[in-house]
Amino acid sequence: MTTIKDIAKVAGVSTATVSRVVNNGPKVGPKTRDKIIQIMHELGYTPNANARALVTRKSKTIGVVIPEISDPFFASLATGVEQVARETSNQLLLSTGKISAQTELEAIQLLIEQRCDIIIAHSKLIADDTLVELCQQIPGFVLIDRHIEAVKDKCIWLDNIEGGRIAARHLLSLGHQQLAVINSHYEIEDPYLRLQGFREEVEHSGIEASNEPLIVKHEPSLRGGELAAQALIASGKPFSAIFAYNDAMAIGAISVLEANGYRVPQDVSVLGFDDVMLSQYSRPKLTTLRYPIQQMAKHAAQLARAMALGQPLSTAASQSYVPELIQRDSVKPLPSSS
Amino acid sequence: MTTIKDIAKVAGVSTATVSRVVNNGPKVGPKTRDKIIQIMHELGYTPNANARALVTRKSKTIGVVIPEISDPFFASLATGVEQVARETSNQLLLSTGKISAQTELEAIQLLIEQRCDIIIAHSKLIADDTLVELCQQIPGFVLIDRHIEAVKDKCIWLDNIEGGRIAARHLLSLGHQQLAVINSHYEIEDPYLRLQGFREEVEHSGIEASNEPLIVKHEPSLRGGELAAQALIASGKPFSAIFAYNDAMAIGAISVLEANGYRVPQDVSVLGFDDVMLSQYSRPKLTTLRYPIQQMAKHAAQLARAMALGQPLSTAASQSYVPELIQRDSVKPLPSSS
DNA sequence: CAACTTGGGTTAAACGTTTAACCCATTAAA
DNA sequence: TTTAATGGGTTAAACGTTTAACCCAAGTTG
Numbered sequence: 001m002t003t004i005k006d007i008a009k010v011a012g013v014s015t016a017t018v019s020r021v022v023n024n025g026p027k028v029g030p031k032t033r034d035k036i037i038q039i040m041h042e043l044g045y046t047p048n049a050n051a052r053a054l055v056t057r058k059s060k061t062i063g064v065v066i067p068e069i070s071d072p073f074f075a076s077l078a079t080g081v082e083q084v085a086r087e088t089s090n091q092l093l094l095s096t097g098k099i100s101a102q103t104e105l106e107a108i109q110l111l112i113e114q115r116c117d118i119i120i121a122h123s124k125l126i127a128d129d130t131l132v133e134l135c136q137q138i139p140g141f142v143l144i145d146r147h148i149e150a151v152k153d154k155c156i157w158l159d160n161i162e163g164g165r166i167a168a169r170h171l172l173s174l175g176h177q178q179l180a181v182i183n184s185h186y187e188i189e190d191p192y193l194r195l196q197g198f199r200e201e202v203e204h205s206g207i208e209a210s211n212e213p214l215i216v217k218h219e220p221s222l223r224g225g226e227l228a229a230q231a232l233i234a235s236g237k238p239f240s241a242i243f244a245y246n247d248a249m250a251i252g253a254i255s256v257l258e259a260n261g262y263r264v265p266q267d268v269s270v271l272g273f274d275d276v277m278l279s280q281y282s283r284p285k286l287t288t289l290r291y292p293i294q295q296m297a298k299h300a301a302q303l304a305r306a307m308a309l310g311q312p313l314s315t316a317a318s319q320s321y322v323p324e325l326i327q328r329d330s331v332k333p334l335p336s337s338s
Numbered sequence: 339m340t341t342i343k344d345i346a347k348v349a350g351v352s353t354a355t356v357s358r359v360v361n362n363g364p365k366v367g368p369k370t371r372d373k374i375i376q377i378m379h380e381l382g383y384t385p386n387a388n389a390r391a392l393v394t395r396k397s398k399t400i401g402v403v404i405p406e407i408s409d410p411f412f413a414s415l416a417t418g419v420e421q422v423a424r425e426t427s428n429q430l431l432l433s434t435g436k437i438s439a440q441t442e443l444e445a446i447q448l449l450i451e452q453r454c455d456i457i458i459a460h461s462k463l464i465a466d467d468t469l470v471e472l473c474q475q476i477p478g479f480v481l482i483d484r485h486i487e488a489v490k491d492k493c494i495w496l497d498n499i500e501g502g503r504i505a506a507r508h509l510l511s512l513g514h515q516q517l518a519v520i521n522s523h524y525e526i527e528d529p530y531l532r533l534q535g536f537r538e539e540v541e542h543s544g545i546e547a548s549n550e551p552l553i554v555k556h557e558p559s560l561r562g563g564e565l566a567a568q569a570l571i572a573s574g575k576p577f578s579a580i581f582a583y584n585d586a587m588a589i590g591a592i593s594v595l596e597a598n599g600y601r602v603p604q605d606v607s608v609l610g611f612d613d614v615m616l617s618q619y620s621r622p623k624l625t626t627l628r629y630p631i632q633q634m635a636k637h638a639a640q641l642a643r644a645m646a647l648g649q650p651l652s653t654a655a656s657q658s659y660v661p662e663l664i665q666r667d668s669v670k671p672l673p674s675s676s
Numbered sequence: 677c678a679a680c681t682t683g684g685g686t687t688a689a690a691c692g693t694t695t696a697a698c699c700c701a702t703t704a705a706a
Numbered sequence: 707t708t709t710a711a712t713g714g715g716t717t718a719a720a721c722g723t724t725t726a727a728c729c730c731a732a733g734t735t736g
Contacts, residue, residue, distance in 0.1 A: 001453075003722055014686050019724060027684055044475070049451040050391040051722035054691045059388065061431075061452075070417045070615075072410060079408045082434060091448055093399075094432045096420060110429055113387040114399075115339075137382070222619060251619050258621075277408075281560060281589050283596075283621055341692055352716050357694060365714055389692035392721045681734075687727085699716075706709080 002043040010043070011036050022047055053115060061091040062118040062301065063111030067098035072276045073246075073293060074122070077144065080297025081120050088305060090118070101125040108134065118304040120144055120297065124188045140308030144300045145293075147320070154307065156300040156319050160190050163289055163323040164197025167243045167271055170325055172205050175334035176241035176269065182228040182253055184245040185217035191245055194273075198243060220245050225252025233260055240268060240334055247272040247279040247288055254282070254330065265332035275326050284329035291323055340381040348381070349374050360385055391453060399429040400456040400639060401449030405436040410614045411584075411631060412460070415482065418635025419458050426643060428456070439463040446472065456642040458482055458635065462526045478646030482638045483631075485658070492645065494638040494657050498528050501627055501661040502535025505581045505609055508663055510543050513672035514579035514607065520566040520591055522583040523555035529583055532611075536581060551581075558583050563590025571598055578606060578672055585610040585617045585626055592620070592668065603670035613664050622667035634659055 008015045020028045021036045053059040064081045066074040085092045097107030104123045111119050118140040128148050135141050135151040147157040184191040216231045218224035244250035250272035254264050262268050272288035279286035306313040346353045358366045359374045391397040402419045404412040423430045435445030442461045449457050456478040466486050473479050473489040485495040522529040554569045556562035582588035588610035592602050600606050610626035617624035644651040
């Protein structure tokens with residue numbers, strides 16, 4: 001590949017001068033500039049980002065760690081980060097680590113090796129201590145979807161408890177009393193917190209103790225939702241509304257419900273979570289709680305950038321987000337017949 | 339950040355020795371090795387990938403260019419590439435360029451600056467010549483979803499014409515005669531080629547000339563599908579089966595059809611294209627043509643890697659893929675009443 | 677006219693690695 | 707005992723940039 005030296009030789013100038021025209025620097029006359037540009041084109045020169053990063057100690061790349069690309073939720077996350085990358089003319093380095101704390105850590109490690117100035121990590125599995133250390137070591141390191149009190153100004157997260165509360169309040173306000181929850185079976189915080197908020201609100205509402213919510217756990221996927229709904233039906237217990245862990249589970253549940261003669265929302269209401277694009281495509285269109293992940297990701301990236309630059313972020317936006325109820329067609333009031 | 343020099347100083351050895359333990363090289367005794375590893379941990383050393391790339395002239399990163407991350411189709415593409423990246427312990431650098439030939443080219447340029455050994459580009463807008471040039475300049479450069487005869491051994495593409503034929507054959511074989519096509523309105527090859535194949539087969543089948551397929555174009559999205567279906571209905575012309583440009587359009591069309599009293603598939607059959615995850619989630623589950631994009635992306639990445647390494651790919655797999663008919667519930671035979 | 681400034685450069689060090697070319701003890705083989 | 711091989715290192719150049727520190731000629735000022 002052509003280097004700056006080749007150009008310099010041909011143009012009969014020093015590499016410093018060539019470097020200056022590449023970077024639109026000062027100290028080079030218009031004549032020389034034109035000549036060099038000309039030669040650069042002829043020789044098909046492309047600057048070497050590695051050499052640059054090495055000497056300037058900044059890589060112009062922003063790294064993202066997510067479990068996987070195909071999940072639309074994480075794709076939204078990446079898109080949010082990509083937007084700020086574009087705005088700040090940075091590159092996007094994407095690292096995935098889905099399986100274990102080990103692979104998540106490796107994914108982060110790779111980004112550090114690349115000397116990303118900015119890193120947005122979505123990690124559910126790595127231990128708090130490790131993450132705290134990373135936050136402290138690397139200025140531009142920010143956590144998304146996770147709340148660690150010790151480094152909370154480097155976290156952007158969703159208030160899952162409040163999410164659970166909002167869900168419960170909505171269902172209760174429509175008269176539903178026989179509630180069911182289809183939760184994720186993963187041992188991470190989110191399902192627990194949502195359930196906690198949900199229960200809190202249910203108890204709060206003075207519903208009869210005998211009517212404690214039915215709870216069933218499965219993999220947070222379409223298939224998991226189907227299985228969960230089957231379990232719910234098989235239990236023989238009555239329910240008029242379901243709060244699902246995410247939209248995929250909600251949609252899976254709906255299809256099993258309908259296959260079993262329940263109409264949604266006439267017989268059973270189903271409330272989703274996340275508001276991925278899917279939920280608009282499903283029929284009935286899904287009522288759900290919007291997880292503003294893309295916006296959060298943008299925020300995270302901006303925060304990380306500010307941290308990396310050492311400038312505190314001016315916008316005083318809260319780092320904790322509250323999901324928003326999106327009313328579509330899968331949740332309806334309980335017929336007042338009872 | 340700690341460098342190899344710091345380690346060397348503390349350990350009282352040369353940087354060469356440290357470098358060797360970092361890379362599991364030979365020529366270092368077990369005692370020294372252990373000591374150095376120990377020190378590396380204490381000082382929290384992380385190798386600098388940029389410096390490495392500079393001197394070895396290989397970056398261990400594989401670049402992908404796609405229009406956007408959020409589209410599930412492109413997310414699948416990226417996932418395919420990511421799989422090979424993981425298998426070959428490479429990094430994934432993702433560059434998006436959606437709007438114009440200009441931005442697509444910029445996205446590629448960025449990857450070249452990073453000196454990616456391997457680049458998989460999805461480009462619909464850049465002119466043939468430019469791409470041919472890139473293919474020739476960069477050994478590990480491969481095109482996906484595009485077929486340029488001059489560099490066809492660096493292309494992986496779908497046979498769109500055959501896709502159109504398969505669609506037509508399937509619909510015709512079920513007795514449908516009054517056909518409609520909902521196509522993408524973008525001025526790229528794919529919609530034309532599919533339509534071409536579709537028409538070919540229709541003419542071939544000796545259907546009456548008066549029954550030429552109804553054609554309507556819109557943006558290839560859910561919304562576009564809705565609008566297209568409306569246009570179809572408004573035209574007043576009869577149709578019993580629709581071939582949609584992609585699954586999103588198909589689903590949009592279905593919702594409008596049902597809203598207008600048509601039942602799918604009893605009154606109208608709808609055939610999608612792509613088989614994104616969506617199509618399993620929709621109801622009725624979508625009959626569609628599978629675009630094996632993830633597999634193609636894997637293939638492209640392997641091909642690119644082989645090219646970069648100068649080893650011709652051993653597997654003699656064809657570089658052109660044919661979509662596969664996935665039968666679900668949105669297409670049914672025409673009731674033989676007529 | 678001496679003393680500055682300014683425009684347009686050049687020189688050379690530095691960034692953090694890798695690696696070819698050496699070097700020096702030991703030990704083994706002839 | 708000489709020669710050869712082997713293990714365990716060191717030295718120093720190179721990768722492609724950027725940038726601080728110089729340098730010089732041609733104006734400008736006072």
